[in-house]
Amino acid sequence: xxxxxxxxxxxxAAHVIFVxxxxxxxxxxxxxxxxxxxxxxxxxxxxxxxxxxxxxxxxSIILTPAMIAVWVLxxxxxxxxxxxxxxxxxxxxxxxxxxxxxxxxxxxxARRLARGVMRLDARRLRMINEVPALMATVIVVLxxxxxx
Numbered sequence: 001x002x003x004x005x006x007x008x009x010x011x012x013a014a015h016v017i018f019v020x021x022x023x024x025x026x027x028x029x030x031x032x033x034x035x036x037x038x039x040x041x042x043x044x045x046x047x048x049x050x051x052x053x054x055x056x057x058x059x060s061i062i063l064t065p066a067m068i069a070v071w072v073l074x075x076x077x078x079x080x081x082x083x084x085x086x087x088x089x090x091x092x093x094x095x096x097x098x099x100x101x102x103x104x105x106x107x108x109x110a111r112r113l114a115r116g117v118m119r120l121d122a123r124r125l126r127m128i129n130e131v132p133a134l135m136a137t138v139i140v141v142l143x144x145x146x147x148x
Contacts, residue, residue, distance in 0.1 A: 004076065004080045005080055008080055008081065011073055011076055011077055011080065012077060014069070014073050015069075015070065015073035015077055018066045018073060019066075019070055021062055021066035021069075022062075022066035022067050022069075022070050023132060023136055025059075025066060026063070026106070026132040027132055028058055028062075029055065029059070029106050029107075029110065030106055030125070030128060030132075031129065032051055032054055032055050032058065032110070033110060033113060033125060034122065034125050034126055034129065035051055036055065036110070036113050037113060037125060038122065039051060040113065040116060040118060041118070041122075048113075052110075052114045055110040055113075055114075056110075059107055063103060063107070064107075067100060067103055071096075071100075086146070087148040088142045088143070088146040088147065088148055091142050092142045095135050095139050095142070096139065099132065099135045099136075099139075102131050102135070
């Protein structure tokens with residue numbers, strides 16, 4: 001790990017870049033789900049098919065690769081920076097794990113919508129759309145303020 005210690009700031013930069021990509025995808029996919037579901041409810045099958053294609057692309061091009069990079073780079077930073085004993089990191093990891101779960105839920109919901117299964121009403125789906133912003137806020141405070 002000593003080799004990586006000299007590259008610490010580069011790893012931080014890469015981590016932040018991929019966090020931005022991941023968050024952009026987590027902000028976009030739930031909006032896509034709202035539009036997709038609205039198309040299904042209105043009986044616009046052609047439009048729903050377009051949303052299925054868009055959802056698949058954002059998952060495969062942005063969301064999943066960015067999430068993997070965030071985890072790999074973040075765990076590398078925790079190890080190289082010797083942060084494993086710090087409380088803020090444990091809390092951050094909890095919220096990143098929850099955000100990863102949200103990612104999985106959104107991907108699963110997109111797949112259900114592709115099959116025509118709608119489990120949430122539009123209002124709830126829009127409210128759930130706010131989860132990434134709330135979690136990102138908590139994570140940023142934990143990383144920069146390090147309250148514990």
